[in-house]
Each structure stands twice: as C-alpha cells, then as structure tokens.
Amino acid sequence: MATERGANQIAMIQAVVRSEKIRTLYRQTTPVLVTNALNSFIVGAVVWSSTPKARVIGWVAAMWMVALGRAALARSYLRVAPPLTDADRWGWRFAVGSAVTGVLWGIAGYSLLAHASASSQLLVASVIGGMCAAAAATTTSYVPAFLAFSLPALAGLSLRMIQFGNAAHSIMALMMVIYAVGLTAVARVNNRALTEAFTLRFENERLVEEITVAQERLEQTNRTLEQRVTERTEALRVQSEALRDAQRMESVGRLAGGVAHDFNNLLTVILANLTDMTSQRGISTHSAIALGEMRAAATKGADLVRQLLMFSRRQRTRPETLDLNAVVRAMENLLCHLLGNQSTLELALQQSPLLVRVDPTQIEQVIINLVSNARDAMASGGVVTIETNTVLLNETTDALEAGSYALLTVSDTGSGIDSETQQLIFDPFFTTKDVGKGTGLGLATVYGIVQQCRGNIRVISEVNRGSSFRIYLPPAGAAPLNGKIECRKLEIAGAGSIPPANNGAVTVLLVEDEPTVRNVVRRILKREGFRVLTADSAERALVISAKQSYAIDLLVTDVVMSGMGGPQLAERLRVLRPSIRTLLMSGYSRDQLIPHDDPAGGAMFLAKPFTNDSLIAKVTELLAAGCAVHTPAA
Numbered sequence: 001m002a003t004e005r006g007a008n009q010i011a012m013i014q015a016v017v018r019s020e021k022i023r024t025l026y027r028q029t030t031p032v033l034v035t036n037a038l039n040s041f042i043v044g045a046v047v048w049s050s051t052p053k054a055r056v057i058g059w060v061a062a063m064w065m066v067a068l069g070r071a072a073l074a075r076s077y078l079r080v081a082p083p084l085t086d087a088d089r090w091g092w093r094f095a096v097g098s099a100v101t102g103v104l105w106g107i108a109g110y111s112l113l114a115h116a117s118a119s120s121q122l123l124v125a126s127v128i129g130g131m132c133a134a135a136a137a138t139t140t141s142y143v144p145a146f147l148a149f150s151l152p153a154l155a156g157l158s159l160r161m162i163q164f165g166n167a168a169h170s171i172m173a174l175m176m177v178i179y180a181v182g183l184t185a186v187a188r189v190n191n192r193a194l195t196e197a198f199t200l201r202f203e204n205e206r207l208v209e210e211i212t213v214a215q216e217r218l219e220q221t222n223r224t225l226e227q228r229v230t231e232r233t234e235a236l237r238v239q240s241e242a243l244r245d246a247q248r249m250e251s252v253g254r255l256a257g258g259v260a261h262d263f264n265n266l267l268t269v270i271l272a273n274l275t276d277m278t279s280q281r282g283i284s285t286h287s288a289i290a291l292g293e294m295r296a297a298a299t300k301g302a303d304l305v306r307q308l309l310m311f312s313r314r315q316r317t318r319p320e321t322l323d324l325n326a327v328v329r330a331m332e333n334l335l336c337h338l339l340g341n342q343s344t345l346e347l348a349l350q351q352s353p354l355l356v357r358v359d360p361t362q363i364e365q366v367i368i369n370l371v372s373n374a375r376d377a378m379a380s381g382g383v384v385t386i387e388t389n390t391v392l393l394n395e396t397t398d399a400l401e402a403g404s405y406a407l408l409t410v411s412d413t414g415s416g417i418d419s420e421t422q423q424l425i426f427d428p429f430f431t432t433k434d435v436g437k438g439t440g441l442g443l444a445t446v447y448g449i450v451q452q453c454r455g456n457i458r459v460i461s462e463v464n465r466g467s468s469f470r471i472y473l474p475p476a477g478a479a480p481l482n483g484k485i486e487c488r489k490l491e492i493a494g495a496g497s498i499p500p501a502n503n504g505a506v507t508v509l510l511v512e513d514e515p516t517v518r519n520v521v522r523r524i525l526k527r528e529g530f531r532v533l534t535a536d537s538a539e540r541a542l543v544i545s546a547k548q549s550y551a552i553d554l555l556v557t558d559v560v561m562s563g564m565g566g567p568q569l570a571e572r573l574r575v576l577r578p579s580i581r582t583l584l585m586s587g588y589s590r591d592q593l594i595p596h597d598d599p600a601g602g603a604m605f606l607a608k609p610f611t612n613d614s615l616i617a618k619v620t621e622l623l624a625a626g627c628a629v630h631t632p633a634a
Contacts, residue, residue, distance in 0.1 A: 017198040019087040021141035028138045029074035033067045046120045047112045070097040099148035106156025136183045140190035154180045321476040324354040342381030350389045355476040356406045362449045370410040377414030385411045400456050411468040417461040507531045511541045511557035538564035559586035581622050
C-alpha cells in the first residue's frame with residue numbers, strides 16, 4: 001500500500017510539472033510574438049528592393065495573421081486555466097502554432113532571398129538564426145515546440161544556400177545544420193534542468209504543506225491533550241478512592257473464587273459419599289440422623305460456595321432480556337411478606353418498560369438481599385422504596401462509561417451506615433449483625449452479580465438517616481459505548497473451514513520468544529499447510545512484516561515478551577495491515593493479562609498449555625470467521 005501511495009504521489013508530481021512547463025510556455029508567448037512581428041518587418045524592408053512587392057507584403061501579412069492567431073490561443077489558455085489532464089493537448093496546440101511560424105520563416109529564407117544581395121542574405125540568415133536561438137530559450141520547457149519552429153525555419157534557409165551553388169553558401173548551409181543540432185541539444189539540456197527544478201520545487205511545496213498540516217495537527221493534539229490532562233486530573237482525584245476499592249475487591253474476588261473452586265471439589269466428594277452411605281441398608285437410626293445432619297451441613301456449604309462464585313463473578317449465568325419494572329411488580333407480594341407488618345414497601349417505577357439483560361434469578365436475588373438488609377436496618381420499622389428510571393451519564397465516573405443506564409434504587413429509612421463501614425460492606429464475610437444472624441455474603445453477592453452484568457453499585461448513606469443502594473445496569477440492546485466491528489472474509493475453500501493442506505495459501509506470522517514453543521507451534525502449523533514466518537521478538541516481527549510484499553493473514557503471538565508485548569505488536573501490525581487477524585497465546589489467564597484495556601482489539605486468546613487440535617481449531621475459527629471486534633474489554 002505504501003508503494004502504491006508513493007507511485008501515486010510521483011505520478012501526481014509529474015503531471016503538475018508537465019502542466020507547469022506548458023503554463024511557462026504560454027506565459028512567454030507575448031514577447032515571442034512581438035519579436036516575430038518586428039523581425040518580419042525588418043526582413044521585409046531588407047528584401048523590399050530585390051523581391052516582388054506582392055510576395056513580400058503577402059509574407060508579412062501571413063506572419064502577422066499567424067501571430068494574432070497564436071496570441072488568441074495564448075489568451076484562451078490563460079483565461080481557461082485548464083486542468084492537469086489537458087496539459088499535453090495545449091502543448092500540441094502551441095507546437096502547431098510554432099510549426100506554422102517556423103514554416104513562414106523557412107519560406108522567407110528560401111523564397112525572399114532568391115535575388116537578394118549578399119549583405120541582405122547575411123542579415124536575413126542572422127535574423128532567422130537569432131529567432132531559432134531565442135526559441136531554444138523561450139520554448140525550452142516544451143522541446144516539441146522548439147523543434148516545430150527551428151527545423152522548418154533553418155531547413156528553408158539551408159536549402160536556398162545549397163541552391164546558390166558556391167562554396168561560401170554551401171559552408172553557410174552546413175553551419176546551419178550544425179547550428180540546428182547544437183540548438184536542439186541545448187534545448188534538451190535546458191528542458192531537463194527545468195524539469196528537475198520544477199520537480200524539486202513542487203516536492204518542496206508538498207513537504208512544506210505536509211509539515212504545516214502535521215504542525216497544525218500537533219498543535220491541535222497538544223491543545224486536546226492539555227484539556228484532557230486537566231479533565232483526567234480532576235477525574236482521577238474523584239476516582240482514586242473508587243479505584244482503590246475496586247482493586248481491593250478484585251483481589252478479594254480472586255481469592256474467593258479460588259477458595260470456592262477448592263471447596264466445591266471437596267464438597268462434591270463429601271456429598272457423593274454421603275449419598276452412598278445413606279442408601280445402604282441396615283444402618284441404625286442414630287447413624288441415619290447423623291448422616292442427614294452432615295448432608296444438610298454440606299448442602300449449606302455448597303450454597304455458601306455458590307454465593308462466593310457469584311461474588312467472584314465466576315458463576316455461570318443465563319442472561320435474558322427483562323423488563324425491570326415487571327420483575328419488581330412480580331416480587332411485590334414476596335417483598336411485602338419479607339418486610340413483615342412493621343415496615344412498608346413503596347414502588348416508584350418508570351412508566352415505560354425498562355429493558356435490561358440479566359439472569360432472572362440473579363436480579364431477584366439482588367432485590368431480595370437489598371430489601372432484607374433494609375428490613376434489618378429498621379429495627380422499629382420504616383419505609384423501603386424501590387425506584388426504577390433511566391439515567392444519562394455525561395462523563396465517565398466510578399468505573400461507569402458515559403452513556404444511558406437503567407437505574408434500580410433500593411432505599412430505606414433505617415439506621416444508616418457510617419463512612420468507614422461503607423468501605424467494607426461488599427467484602428465477603430463482613431457483617432455488622434450479631435453472631436449467627438448473618439453470613440456476610442449478602443452484599444458481596446449483590447456486588448458480584450452487578451459487576452457480572454457490566455454494571456455498578458453506589459451507596460449513599462448517613463447514620464440515622466437511612467441508606468440508598470443505586471444499581472446501574474446497561475440497557476438491553478444498547479450499542480457498545482466504544483469500539484466498532486470490522487469484518488473481512490478470507491476466501492478459503494470449504495464451508496467456513498480451513499482445509500488440511502493450504503499449500504501455503506494462508507500466511508501466518510508466528511512470534512514467540514521461547515525457542516522450543518516457537519518450533520513446536522511452527523511444526524503444527526506447517527503440517528496443516530500454512531506458510532509460516534517466525535520471529536523471536538515483536539521488533540523482529542515488525543521488520544519481517546515490512547519486508548513482505550504479500551498479505552499476512554494471521555498473527556500468532558505470545559502475550560508477554562521482553563520488549564514489546566503481543567497485544568502492542570497486534571496494534572502496530574493492524575495499522576500497517578488492517579486485514580490481519582490475531583491469536584494471543586499465554587500461560588497466564590486472559591483476565592490476569594488484559595483486565596480492562598485490550599490493545600489487541602478483541603483478539604482471540606489461547607491459554608497454554610494447548611493441544612495440537614485446540615491450536616488448529618482456534619486458528620481455523622479465527623480465519624473462517626474473518627472478523628475482528630475492536631472493543632475495550634469489559
């Protein structure tokens with residue numbers, strides 16, 4: 001693409017230079033025509049006494065008519081200012097005018113000197129020679145115009161000299177031929193010099209223009225950056241506390257997920273053995289009761305683990321598009337029973353449907369947990385209010401991108417929460433309730449579910465003035481706030497799959513700093529018929545890419561390498577080769593490596609270790625899909 005762009009720029013400069021040379025030709029027309037007209041009078045006066053008067057008058061009149069015609073042509077050119085594509089056409093028109101003028105001067109040299117004296121012949125020869133010399137200078141920007149004038153002009157004079165027959169005239173004719181050759185050489189050299197000068201001029205103008213544009217862009221970028229720095233500084237000041245909380249909750253979530261995973265394995269074994277033991281015959285009543293108690297405890301433990309998984313956002317969900325208002329109305333009776341007689345439930349729901357995409361069970365659990373906490377915070381009773389509405393955030397704050405959100409608010413008139421406790425309420429197993437009255441997983445579960453729905457939760461509370469939990473959820477069907485989808489299908493034989501033998505039709509750039517892994521992956525891909533280019537670093541991969549004139553269809557790269565990483569390499573290559581796909585490999589999990597901002601633009605990810613089949617399946621899926629999704633990671 002860069003080669004094509006360079007060729008286009010060269011062709012454009014050549015066209016501009018050609019047009020400018022023709023413009024220079026026409027700009028010099030006026031002095032050339034005036035000189036031709038005056039010299040025609042001089043020649044007519046010189047041969048007036050020795051040549052028939054009618055012939056002289058006719059020749060002078062023809063010369064003036066041609067001069068007037070050429071003047072009209074020049075005026076038309078300067079008035080029209082034709083486009084670059086018409087330069088050659090106007091050049092040939094000028095050359096025709098020059099040829100007619102040259103023929104008239106050739107006629108003068110041949111016809112008007114037949115009976116002139118030697119001094120008159122010398123004077124006319126000097127005039128014609130001088131006109132040719134002047135043409136070498138004035139028409140040097142267009143050599144065909146010079147040749148069209150000088151060759152017929154000198155040919156007529158040389159032919160007459162030869163016909164006189166004496167040695168002096170023959171020598172003069174030979175001098176005219178040599179003169180013509182010399183002037184032609186001079187005209188060509190001058191034309192080449194003029195072309196180079198114009199080319200250099202226009203290249204410099206283009207460079208100056210590009211520098212000016214780049215400077216203006218840089219100044220605009222600097223202004224934009226200064227504004228953004230000011231805005232981001234203020235935003236960072238506001239978000240610093242929220243960021244620390246998010247990092248802390250992320251760490252706790254990972255720990256909770258790991259603990260939940262291990263406990264699930266243990267509980268699976270316990271429950272399976274308890275089932276076998278309970279089904280046995282002949283066990284005593286006491287043993288049966290004990291086994292039942294153990295089974296109940298294990299089941300309760302499994303429920304706690306399930307809540308931990310929700311908090312850590314590793315619980316599998318089944319999201320559906322729901323009307324949040326309808327969910328709240330359907331739960332109204334249940335919530336009233338949950339609150340009891342001492343407290344009142346009030347609903348303030350948006351009149352129009354409020355669509356969100358969530359797991360129905362999870363959103364119900366969120367509402368139940370929040371209402372339960374509100375009930376416990378109102379020991380003497382009070383009012384719980386559930387509100388729904390649509391809000392528009394104009395700027396990014398507290399881990400929420402700017403845009404439209406569905407807002408679910410659960411408020412109470414209870415005891416409230418102090419600022420220190422607010423920093424801990426979403427931690428698992430943290431509770432302010434008495435021993436035995438709470439697990440400390442209710443709000444932790446709410447937090448995990450909301451995060452899993454790509455939303456956020458905020459708490460507004462004051463001691464003795466109640467609390468308000470505000471949950472922001474993306475509306476169902478909303479377009480991504482940032483990013484776009486670009487697709488390019490790779491035409492490969494088969495119904496969306498890669499045939500076993502590609503015969504090098506698909507080119508893969510493999511980047512891996514571990515030699516053994518690089519060799520293994522290369523062999524796998526080569527066996528499947530791919531053409532494989534290998535590099536041991538991102539920097540080397542960029543060099544290899546720059547040297548390849550053909551398409552590179554797929555980048556397979558390790559994520560963490562010394563120097564530039566895989567995602568940054570993918571970003572650089574996508575600028576140079578927009579159609580390239582990317583497969584990231586790593587021994588780390590994707591969440592660990594690219595938790596928030598994915599510079600690889602939604603590239604596919606393959607965790608190490610992997611099998612041959614899983615690698616080829618991933619490559620096949622990526623090439624067959626032919627689609628790169630450029631969106632920030634959630």
